[in-house]
Amino acid sequence: MAHTARGCFITLEGGEGAGKTTHVQSTADYLRQQGIDVITTREPGGTAVSEAIRAVLLNPDLPDMHADTELLLMFAARNEHLQRKIIPALEQGQWVICDRFTDATYAYQGYGRGLLLERIAELERWVQGELRPDCTLLFDLDVEIGMQRVRQRSVDQAVGIDRFEREQAAFFNKIREGYLMRAQASAGRFHKLDAAQPVEKVRQAIIEVLDTVLQQWRQA
Numbered sequence: 001m002a003h004t005a006r007g008c009f010i011t012l013e014g015g016e017g018a019g020k021t022t023h024v025q026s027t028a029d030y031l032r033q034q035g036i037d038v039i040t041t042r043e044p045g046g047t048a049v050s051e052a053i054r055a056v057l058l059n060p061d062l063p064d065m066h067a068d069t070e071l072l073l074m075f076a077a078r079n080e081h082l083q084r085k086i087i088p089a090l091e092q093g094q095w096v097i098c099d100r101f102t103d104a105t106y107a108y109q110g111y112g113r114g115l116l117l118e119r120i121a122e123l124e125r126w127v128q129g130e131l132r133p134d135c136t137l138l139f140d141l142d143v144e145i146g147m148q149r150v151r152q153r154s155v156d157q158a159v160g161i162d163r164f165e166r167e168q169a170a171f172f173n174k175i176r177e178g179y180l181m182r183a184q185a186s187a188g189r190f191h192k193l194d195a196a197q198p199v200e201k202v203r204q205a206i207i208e209v210l211d212t213v214l215q216q217w218r219q220a
């Protein structure tokens with residue numbers, strides 16, 4: 001049945017090595033099987049300009065970037081991404097699945113770097129207006145397991161460790177706590193998944209969430 005409403009905005013969040021990127025494609029595939037027109041994207045990134053900003057943000061040769069600069073670059077990349085890609089897609093009725101969004105800014109720059117949450121909220125209001133994700137899947141994982149997975153991936157795929165992945169466990173533990181606090185504060189939007197489980201179990205848990213979101217969207 002054709003649905004003329006705005007598309008749903010779904011974000012995937014979590015610490016390093018939590019496996020969310022693995023699930024972006026299978027989530028989109030499942031939704032397509034249900035007849036949904038869906039695009040996948042990521043932050044920071046998703047457009048040519050935002051990917052160029054991403055390259056600066058993740059560059060391990062720029063270790064001493066000021067935390068405020070990092071925050072502003074995240075929102076600069078986000079503005080471009082929203083204006084050029086996410087908002088037009090949602091307005092055409094497409095669903096958007098985004099690997100990370102503003103919850104990552106609260107978790108990493110707010111809880112991780114220690115920047116004022118109110119400052120992040122100001123930028124969020126400026127750049128996003130009223131736009132917030134409709135549904136957020138939080139991949140929760142023990143920090144040591146996540147760091148181990150990142151190291152293994154770097155060996156298996158012969159890829160370097162980026163500027164964030166070089167941080168220590170204490171930083172990632174603050175991020176995990178930050179995400180969990182945000183999930184508790186917005187329990188209706190967040191769905192916490194145990195990312196230590198095998199991939200297929202996590203996938204099943206995601207499908208359960210998607211079925212509920214689909215049902216609500218079709219009734220809207």
Ligand code: TMP
Nearest residue numbers: 043044074100101104105108109164165
């Ligand atoms: P990823 O593609 O591996 O998730 O890499 C993106 C990195 O950027 C990851 O370490 C988290 C970080 N990040 C922030 O610090 N703040 C943000 O707002 C976003 C979107 C990502």
